[in-house]
Each structure stands twice: as C-alpha cells, then as structure tokens.
Amino acid sequence: MLAFILRRLGQAMLVIGAMVVIVFFGVNVIGDPVYMLISPEMDQNAVEATKVALGLDKPIWEQFIYFVTGAVQGDLGRSFVHGEPAIKLILSRMPATMELALVALLMAVVIGLPLGVYAGLKPESRLAKAIMAISILGFSLPTFWVGLMLIMFFSVMLGWLPATGRGDVVRVLGIETSLLSWQGWTFIALPALNLALLKISLVIRLARAGTREAALMDYVKFARAKGLAQSRIVGVHIMKNIMIPIVTVLGLEFGSLVAFSVVTETIFAWPGMGKLLLEAIQRLDRPVIVAYVMVVVVLFVVINLVVDVLYSILDPRVRLTEAKA
C-alpha cells in the first residue's frame, strides 16, 4: 500500500511540474497582464513602473526561475491584482467551494440513489420512466440556464430562498462554514442543487443500470427464494453491489465539482475558488492561475487515492489482488 501511495505521489509531482510549465508560459503567450491592471489614462512611464513593480520587466525565463525557486520554498508568488500571496487567496476561498461541492455530492447521493434504484427495480412503471426523462434533462440542460431559472423561480417569484451569496458564516476550528446555521442552508440550497443536477442524473443512471443487473443475479434470486424481506434484499444485497461503480465515479466527480464550479459560483455570486479563477483569467493574474492549477492537481491526486482506498473497503476482491501483488 505504501509503495502504491508513493508511486502515486511521484506521478503527481510530474503532472504538477508539467502543468506549471504549460500554464506559466501559456498565460504569457495570451497577453500582457499590465494592460489589464493599469488605468488606461496612465502613460508609458506608468506602464514601465508597473512592470517593474510586478517583476514583469525581466525576461520570461528569469521570471520562471524566480517562480520555481520560490515555489520550492512554498511561495507561489503574489497576485498581480491583489498583491497578496496567491496560495493564501486560494486557500481563503477553498472552504466555500468545498462546502458547496460536498453538499452537491450529498444531494446527488440522497436524491439520485433512491430514484435510480427504484427505476431499476420497476423499469416499466410510469414513475420510473418519468425519472429517466428528468435525468435526461439534467444531463442536457446548460448549468448557467438552470441556475438562472432556479433563481427566478425560488428567489424572485416565490421569494423562498436568497438569490445570491453565502450569508453569514460561522467559524469552527478556524474554518468558516455556512452549514451550521439554518440561514446558511437557505443560501447554499440553490447553488448546491444547481451544481448537483448533473451528478444527480449521473447517479440515477448508474444506480438504475446496476440495480437492473444485480436484480437478475443468482444471489438475489436465492435471497428471494429464502424469503428475505424486499427491504433487506435491496438495502443490503443489491445496494452493496451497485455502490462500487457509483463510489468510483462520484469520487472522480467530486474533484470536478471542486475544480469546475466556476459557472455555478459566478451565477450565484458564491465566494469560492471558481469565481477567483475566472476573475484571475480575465485579468491574466498569472500567479493565481498557476497556483490554482497546482492546487487542483494535488486535489485530484488526493481524491484518487481516497477512492482507491474506499474501493478496497467496498470490494474485497480488490484487497485480495493488492495483497497478492
């Protein structure tokens, strides 16, 4: 297991290195950040002064060496726009995004799993067909449009939930969260649902397919013949077997929820990392973009590790092959 983790970490370092090189030079090819930062009425002297202040007057390879030297010591540079350490900016926004992604993931499981299992058990029923039709919509409707519709319906027309923002946060163990107050939940409900929509559909489909397959298996037939209650057959025998693909997919999807919540965060003005990234890209804030990419790569690697571990807990066969190898 240890060798496995170490190998994974080694691969991660390579990926991070490659990404940093691509992003660092890529951003420079796009354009000159000075033109996005400086007030346009300033003259050429002011442009030069800004370049010097931000270290952009040096040749690009020199800037890169400077960056790598800093990065090795844990300093990923300072945001051009905010003047603060890029990593500090990202980490300060991370709890909001994590919280949003977690709630979205929770919604995907809590809503998607029962619906999917039901559709798998009674594939010919009307309700099952309706569920599948809705899941197709969930896949195909664009996130930003659904987000706006959610706001128009629940906030503007019904006035039930706030349209934007995160509300008041409560500090627990140094991390700000909005999940400990009812008001916080009213703020997170819509953006989380928006973010979860695609994942709910995904879980419905996976659960349905898995259930249909498992329901025909000999062990289910045997359980039924033994006279086990339906709840036990579904809750234990079927559920356990369909969870493996679902956990794998959701694990990977969690990474994408965190990394690509950009659209949802922008529409709901959710103060997370996605919004920060979007603004950094618009203003060519290179240190923030590079640091963000590094954080996301690390995140994906960690999530993959966790998924692998979970996998071995859920499926004894994986453990056995690992042990043999």
Add this chain to the structure above:
Amino acid sequence: MLTRRSLITAAGALALPARTAAQDQPDLRIGLAFEPSSFDPHFHNTTPNKSLGRSVFEPLLFQDERQAVRPGLATGWRLVDPLTWEFALRPGVRWHDGAAFGADDIVFTFERAPAVPRSPSSFAGFIAGKTVEKIDDLTIRVRTAEPYPQMPIDLSTFGIVPASTRGATSDDYNTGKAAIGTGPFRFGGFVRGDRTLLLRNETYWGGVPPWRRVLMRVLRSDPTRVAALLAGDVDLIETVPTADLARLRGDPRFTVTSIISNRVIYLAMDQFRDESPFIKGPAGEAVRNPLKDARVRRSLSHAINRQALVDRVMEGDARPASQFLDASFFGASRALGVPAYDIGVARSLLADAGFPNGFRLKMHGPQGRYANDTKLIEAIAQMFTRIGIQTEIETLPPAIFFTRGSTGGPGNTPEFSMIMAGWGSAAGEMSDPLRNLAATFDAAAGRGSSNRGRYTNPAVDTAINTALATIDDTARSAALARAMEQVADDMGIIPVLYPLNTWAARRGLGIAARSDEYTLPFHITRPS
C-alpha cells in the same frame, strides 16, 4: 406561503438570536458590478477601488456628479504664482480615530500614495512633479516646475490618509487596522471578492450620513445582479444591463436612474502604415492604406447610423457621440454636431478618395469589456458593408485585444487596422482624452499612450500643448475645444456613442447618478 424573510427570522431565532438583532443588519445593501481589489486607497488606480475608497478616505478636492471640481478637505485654493498653488484646509475635521486632521497628513499622503509596494496601477502619475510644503496646520502649498492647470483635478483623485498610520501596509488597510479616514463611513469589514461593510461616521463634518450600516456585495454576473435586486437581496445595483432596462423601468417596485458617462465608444484607424495588415482590395489584392485619407475616414463616420445603434443595440442607454466627451463637460466643443448618417455622402467621399469599389476590412474589438461591445461592432461592420467596404470582425478577450492592439505588431506597434474601443475620462474633462487618444504618440513625453491608430496632426498637438499650459479656465476650455474640433475635422478618431451610467434601486431610494460610475452610499437618500 412562507416568505424568505420569515424563514430567515425563524432560523435566526433558532440558531443565533443575538446576530439578527435589528441594529446588526445593514440598512442599505448595494450590488456592485466590479470587484475592488483592495481597501488600501492608494493600491490600485481603478474605478471600483476609487469608488469604494471615496466613502472612507476623502481627497483634498471633490468631484461632483458631473466631475466638476468642488471643495473637499480643502475649502479653497489660490495661485500664489503660476507655479505655486495654496490650499486652505477645512478646520474642525477629525479622523475616524478622533485625532485632528491637518497639513501633516497631506504631506504624508504625498509620500505614501506614489510608493505603495506591488501596486498594479499606481497613483504616482498624479503626484509626480509636485512638491508639497506645510505652511501651517491648515495651509499647504504645492509647487510644480511648469504651469500646471490640471492641479485641482489631480488632487481630487486620491484619498488622504493620516500621518499616524505611517508604515501601514496594504494588508493593514484590508484588515481595517490602518483603514482610518475622514469620510462619512468607516471600515466595517472587507472580504475580498465578496463583501464590504461600511459603518456610519457619527461625527462626520459634512453631516451624519443617512445609513447606519452599508453592505456592498460584488455581483459580477449581469443576470445575477438583476436577480439579486428583483429578489430583494440588495436594495440597489450599479451598471444595469441594457437587456433588463425595459423590465425594471416597467416594474413599479423599482426606480432606474441614469446619467451620461465620461466614456466614449470610438473607432481608431491605422494611419501610420502605407499598407495596413487587415485591409485588402475588393478582390483581395494588396492596396494602399485607405485610412490615411481623411475623406475615407469621414465617409466611414457618415456610414454609421449612430441613433440606430443607440436605439437598437443599446436599448436607449446611450447617446450619439460627436466628440470624446459630451458637450456638458469641461473643454468640450459646443460647435460640433453628431455627423449625419448619410449613405450617399459616404459613398461619394469614398469614390473621391479613389475607392469607388470600396475595400476589404477586418475590424477588431474587445469581447465583454464594454456594454454590448460585440453587438455594436457587428452592427457597425454591417453599416460599413452597406457603403461597399466589405467588413469582417474579430472580437477578442480584453486581455488579448488590448495587448495586441497596443503592441502586437512588428517593433511593438499596434497590430490592427481598425479597432473599436472605449475611453473613460477619469479627469472628466477634454484634456484627458485629447492627450491620450489624439496627441501624437510619444512614449517619453507620455502623450498619445492610447493612440492606437497613431493619428497625428501637428496643429492638434500644438493646440493641446497650449491648453495644457493655460491656467485660466475660460481660455483653457476654449483651447481644448479648438483641439477637439481639429481632430473632428480630420476625423482622426471616429466617436460613436456615449454610454449612459445606470443604477436601479427599490422604489423610494434616491440615487445620485454619476458620470464617473462611482456608487457613493452617502449620496443615496432614504425614502421620504
């Protein structure tokens, strides 16, 4: 039906009874369109930062809603000699920490403002070339090497901070530690990219502001900002998207207020290359650069139906432009009228210039930098095509557009043949666009820094130089207007339209619309 308010109240009663106490709730909530990058008033010279800072840190002189200079922390000024300005400071002003305001603070601000580390756009340009001297506690003098009529405007652009905060970093401002001003509001909290809280300064010298706690939230996405207003999350929003204007105007729950902006949307044309990279003959052959001929430029101007752009593309939220600033601003010409939309004149001018069959043109513009920018450039391209100039367009993200449009060509020259761009005059007077857009490009002298077509006319340069050295306001205004008229005569740059700045609020709130786009909570009045 449960309303959101009752849900929240119920929640508050359950979880945190103390937090929902009435006096803790903001009584004015504003949805901002752009994010201030810092609470430090000298960190970043951009509109969102200056707009936010203005409520807390006051400049020596104020600008009114149309950017005319008014007394501020200085009650008045006089010229001791052409190179020396004397300012009388307002007596009885106190800092938010209770200390008295005086000349030492001005001297300190002149040291600090140009020297903020890592500033992405410094205020140094407003302070360079000026030496400040304390005469007594309430009198200062500012000297320059040359006569400098822009002195009052320059001194209205940056907030004054107390000398007692010497050594404070930008971070100390963001955390509130050093965020001490003289303004109507004091620091209440700053969460970057999300929210800013301002608290009323109960002892403000200009009268107690109408709001106790002002919450400013960053809502960058246009539909989100409008939805937040419709849902009652905020009381007021700035920069109303034109697509939602009709709806908000028709809704009795809201009021919409607008004013002409200090911005002009213009077309700049390549006038420095004999063959321009994005211009070809009607059959795609190489051709001499037609934009060097004033008749072609006039023809293009007559081909643009400005009123149609205002009505259709901008949904009425703009005015047709005849020059770089609306005629109501200082230094604008009263003589210039909006160029007539006349296809016949446009065609005959084109033929006179030797292009009876037109030419092929590719026009460039930014995407999402100005309201409806892509739609505007599409419409203009169609209007050009109608007079025989087959026009293609390419819109680019602003970061790419401005880099390539300024220095993308060989030898760091502007790359494009024709661009659509905008210019906002922070100074609110004609010297600002003339010096930057129309003066001959000269990096060393700081002239023509945004003259991306490299338009040049020595007579215009002379007129600008005369104006910039004339202290007397009447004479200066006349000189600026003359320079503008010369540019218009050459059609060196084609003015298209002036967008309006628009705010929407729940009915009853009084909004002081401003040409500089600032949203100032102390100018927002309560329902009477």
